[in-house]
Amino acid sequence: MNPALTQFGVQMSNLTGVRAIMKDIVETLRAHTGQQLINLSAGNPLILPEVEQLWRDCTAQLLASPEYGEVVCRYGPSQGYVPLIEAIVEDFNRRYKLNLTERNILISPGSQTLYFYAANSFGGYTTSGELKQIVLPLSPDYTGYGGVCLVPEALIAYKPALDIDAAAHKFKYRPDFSKVSITEKTGCVIFSRPCNPTGNVLSDDEVKKIAALAAPYDVPVFVDSAYAPPFPAMNFTEMTPIFGNNILHCMSLSKAGLPGERIGIAIGDERVIQVLEGFQTNACIHASRYGQAIAARAINSGALADISVQVIRPFYQNKFTVLENTLNEAMPNDLPWFLHRGEGAIFAWLWLQDLPVTDWELYQELKQVGVIVVPGSTFFPGLEEEWEHKHQCVRISLTGSDDEIATGMQRLAKVVQQVYQRAAVSA
Ligand SMILES: Cc1ncc(COP(=O)(O)O)c(C=O)c1O
Numbered sequence: 001m002n003p004a005l006t007q008f009g010v011q012m013s014n015l016t017g018v019r020a021i022m023k024d025i026v027e028t029l030r031a032h033t034g035q036q037l038i039n040l041s042a043g044n045p046l047i048l049p050e051v052e053q054l055w056r057d058c059t060a061q062l063l064a065s066p067e068y069g070e071v072v073c074r075y076g077p078s079q080g081y082v083p084l085i086e087a088i089v090e091d092f093n094r095r096y097k098l099n100l101t102e103r104n105i106l107i108s109p110g111s112q113t114l115y116f117y118a119a120n121s122f123g124g125y126t127t128s129g130e131l132k133q134i135v136l137p138l139s140p141d142y143t144g145y146g147g148v149c150l151v152p153e154a155l156i157a158y159k160p161a162l163d164i165d166a167a168a169h170k171f172k173y174r175p176d177f178s179k180v181s182i183t184e185k186t187g188c189v190i191f192s193r194p195c196n197p198t199g200n201v202l203s204d205d206e207v208k209k210i211a212a213l214a215a216p217y218d219v220p221v222f223v224d225s226a227y228a229p230p231f232p233a234m235n236f237t238e239m240t241p242i243f244g245n246n247i248l249h250c251m252s253l254s255k256a257g258l259p260g261e262r263i264g265i266a267i268g269d270e271r272v273i274q275v276l277e278g279f280q281t282n283a284c285i286h287a288s289r290y291g292q293a294i295a296a297r298a299i300n301s302g303a304l305a306d307i308s309v310q311v312i313r314p315f316y317q318n319k320f321t322v323l324e325n326t327l328n329e330a331m332p333n334d335l336p337w338f339l340h341r342g343e344g345a346i347f348a349w350l351w352l353q354d355l356p357v358t359d360w361e362l363y364q365e366l367k368q369v370g371v372i373v374v375p376g377s378t379f380f381p382g383l384e385e386e387w388e389h390k391h392q393c394v395r396i397s398l399t400g401s402d403d404e405i406a407t408g409m410q411r412l413a414k415v416v417q418q419v420y421q422r423a424a425v426s427a
Contacts, residue, residue, distance in 0.1 A: 008150050017143030017378045021363075025372055032370075038408040039372045040397045043196070044259065045346060050311045051257035054303055058294035071293040078281040079273075080107025081292035087299040088265060095230060095305075098243055103270045106277050109287040111226055111252035111264030115190060116148040117279040118222050118248075122188035124151035132187030137210055138175045138202070139383040140349075140393070142192045142224060146381030154187065157382030164338060169331070171338040171351060173200050175210065182213040189214050192224035194235055194344025197379045197395040199320070201239050201343040211247050220272050222248045227345040231299075232256040233308035235344040236317045248272060253295055255346065256308060261291025316346050319398035319405060323348050326406045330413035335420055348396045349376070352416060355392045356423030362394065365419065369411045373397075 005013065015023060025041050062068055071081070079085065085105045093100055108114050123134035134149060139157035149155045158180045160173040182189065189210060194201045202210075211221045227234040228241055232255040243249055248268035253261070264287070266276060280286065298304035320342040327350070331337050336353035355362065359375035366373055376393025383390070400408060 011150060011152060016147045017381060019143075019147065021374055021378055025374075028367055028372065035370065037370050037372060038400060038404045038411075040400050040405065040408050041372045041374045041395075042397045042399045043346070044399065045255050045257065046315075046399050048257065048311055048315060050307055054298055054307055055257055055294060058297040061297055062290075062293050067293065071289045074289075076286055076289055078286045079277050080105065080287065081289050081296065084292040084296040084299070087296045088267070091230070091299050091305075092243075092267065096241065096243060100267065104267055104273060106266045106273045106280070107287050107292055108264040108266065108276075108280055109284060110254065110259075110262035111224065111250055112144055112148070113280070113283070114250050114264045114266050114276065115145060115222065115224070117276045117283070118188055118190065118220070119145070119148045119154075120150050121275050121279055122220060123149060123154040124187070131185070133185055134382070135180070135182055135186050135189045136382050137180045137182075137189060137191055138173055138195075138200075139381075140173075140195075140197055140376065140379035140390075141190075141381070142196045143379050143381055145190055155382035157380065159383065159385070159387060166336075166338075169328070169333075169338055170341055172341045172343075173198060175202065175206055177209065180210070180213070182210075182217065182219060184217050186214065186217060186219045188219060189221040190224060191222075192226060192345075193239070194227040196226070196345050197347050197374070197376070198340045198349040199236075199342050199345045199347055200340060201235060201237055204240050204242060207242050207247075211242070211245065215246050218246070220246050220248055220269070222250055222266075224250055226250075226252040227255055229308070230305045231308040232312050233305070234313055234316055234346060236313070236320065237341075237343040239344075243267065245269070253291070256304060256312065258291060258295065261288055261294075263287060263291045263295055316398050317342075319346075319400075319402070320348060322402050322405050323396065323398065323409055326409040327413065330410045332413075332417055335416065337416065346398045348398065349393060350396060350412075351376075351389070351393045353392060355419070357419055358391045359394055360391075362415070362419065365415050366394075366412060369415055371408045371411050371415075373408075373412070 085102045089100045119134050133156045134154050136157035138160045161176040163172040214221050251265040253263040338351045340349035359377050363375040374395040377390045380390050
């Protein structure tokens with residue numbers, strides 16, 4: 001069959017951004033079965049024994065409790081499983097001195113769906129035909145934002161400012177407030193903090209400034225906190241989650257060991273939560289109640305927040321240190337390479353200034369030496385303007401073993417050196 005597709009059908013059945021690359025990676029891995037490829041492309045978190053045990057224990061408690069039938073054999077409210085909502089209200093009010101009520105919370109099947117609801121409730125054409133933009137204030141950012149917009153022309157991203165420490169081969173992106181435009185044309189703002197792919201953490205002041213720019217136009221600001229504290233707490237630098245007014249604090253339990261159960265959590269203004277909840281009722285009724293029930297136990301006992309800080313954060317922070325140390329040793333000092341400051345998440349982001357080949361060509365060369373990373377140009381959804389920087393970066397996942405990361409970075413250093421040398425010779 002070859003049924004005709006609608007505009008939305010075309011849009012949603014296309015693989016965009018990193019998902020298109022992932023197809024190539026899966027095929028490469030398949031073609032090289034038996035060979036030792038170092039795959040540093042994955043966004044899938046590793047299974048940490050302590051984290052798996054936590055979910056196993058919560059499941060055992062659930063199975064042994066009279067609650068079990070009610071959880072898995074019944075539908076429930078779209079807003080979420082009540083004991084999980086109560087656990088979040090109680091935990092966040094105590095932890096951050098807030099005055100949340102259950103009306104400020106929505107549980108969704110994974111946080112990706114939250115951005116789908118948000119992008120299409122607030123971005124796109126209004127009933128009077130006006131185009132409302134979905135603003136990404138700092139590009140690069142999560143490639144998934146490209147996939148969630150039914151109206152692609154609504155997505156607009158802004159080039160950042162670069163803080164460069166040339167001597168240390170380090171850099172950091174910052175929002176360029178001279179460029180970011182939030183006006184009556186804006187429908188919503190979205191950014192990840194900590195950021196996938198760069199590991200960047202916007203400062204508290206930067207977040208407040210973005211929220212203040214959006215407030216006069218009643219524009220909601222979705223802070224994608226998939227890697228933020230209190231869980232999974234994959235921040236390696238101090239950061240405070242920011243709540244209130246037009247900010248929606250959106251979380252995910254995926255990086256806290258539960259990606260298979262699909263649990264996302266939005267915390268914010270009651271009116272915005274109601275809009276998202278309505279969208280969810282229409283789309284899928286509600287999230288898995290099994291996942292929600294075990295999450296409620298892990299939050300109520302405090303175990304999820306503890307394990308995040310004691311196990312998950314140090315595990316990935318140590319991986320970043322291995323990567324950074326290896327690059328510092330293996331990369332030639334006279335090349336213009338810059339590692340983004342590792343402030344959180346499960347990725348490192350490497351910028352190779354004036355790279356003589358594209359990021360896609362570099363990705364292919366790295367495959368030849370058995371190392372798989374993700375070409376950076378896929379992480380600029382909504383940034384239409386040409387910018388050579390887009391083709392000079394790669395994302396390196398911290399989900400390899402220490403050995404794989406060290407060996408992978410040594411091989412990468414060699415390939416990068418050859419690439420620059422080849423260009424110098426032929427110039
Ligand atoms: C920044 C960011 N936001 C959202 C998601 C989606 O997560 P979820 O599994 O909660 O849908 C991811 C997944 O990798 C992510 O990196």
